[in-house]
Amino acid sequence: MSVHAYASLRRTTPCPQCRSPAEWVGVQALVGDSLRWDVEVTCAACRFAVADCGGELSDDVREQLLAEHGATVLRLRAPAHRVTVLRVLRAALGLELGAAKDVLEQVWGGAYAGTTPEVELLARRLREAGVDAVASPGCP
Secondary structure (H helix, E strand, O other), rough: OOOOOOOEEEEEEEEOOOEHHHHHHHHEEEOEEEEEEEEEEEEEOOOOEEEEEEEEEOHHHHHHHHHHHOEEEEEEEEOOHHHHHHHHHHHHHOOOOOHHHHHHHHHOOOOOOEOHHHHHHHHHHHHOOOOEEEEEEOOO
């Protein structure tokens, strides 16, 4: 199952070249098997345009995405082996065992949430390991 997942923000910001109002668009997307953050700035007044593709998503912009689009929750639709889920969490999130166990408890409790692309990537990796996982819009 290939799911397209993205979340975007649109803002007005001063043009870096002429200081007129410019359009700023940021998109977090699940592309293939990885997350991607792209930003574009365009100015109608001076025709300035720039795109920064593949950069890092800052914590404050991530919080804006969550505020504007809401959280997506990771749900397991069927019982799953604890060790399998734990192994995927450790690998996908780069966590030590103790931290992965904490996240596992959030997943079991339906409380693990993030942006749609983040959670869909994790659900995809769990499905690849044989776990029936989905990314569901809504609060934990």
